Amino acid sequence: SQTIHQWPATLVQPVGSPLSLECTVEGTSNPNLYWYRQAAGRGLQLLFYSVGIGQISSEVPQNLSASRPQDRQFILSSKKLLLSDSGFYLCAWSSGYLAEQYFGPGTRLTVT
Amino acid sequence: SQKIEQNSEALNIQEGKTATLTCNYTNYSPAYLQWYRQDPGRGPVFLLLIRENEKEKRKERLKVTFDTTLKQSLFHITASQPADSATYLCALDGGNFNKFYFGSGTKLNVKP
Incomplete structure (x- = not known):
């Protein structure tokens, strides 16, 4: 069966510090991968998606970036965090067309 | 881009009744639409997918x-139970089949 992992579960970082969130998927190959952010009481905002290694599409201009160094690994990064980067970050995968998304447990990021 | 509207007010119903949640969208018609359930502090969980050429889809309750034509999807839970209490999100494909846009969700409270 497929499993998606995210870490860390929670993170408190000062403004201006770097960020690296990692997501890995097991039990499938060539998945579509996604990063979402959810502000408190809000819906999911699509940040990045990837259909293959090295292929990243950005949805929202921001100081975040994403990379996919391996087929089942997706990384979200920032060089300098802003207060507005606080939120609940979710990684997800799907197998493609007409497929549902499977979400990881999420990372709660607080920028102070 | 797509604008997706879900009732931001919580829906409070009595156990045993049918809950009906609404998802409205503007702009282009999606090829398919999905519904997810999200519990506090957790990632969304897929429930149902319906294609544009399907009028209705069922799974258990x-x-x-x-x-x-109305640019609308309705999500029904029959014989609702307190365990159905959660936030329900609709998601539409984003014009290509590799990305999705989510509504902000509607919180459902089922009272015993």
């Missing part, structure tokens, strides 16, 4: 309708 769940039913989804899709009206492309």
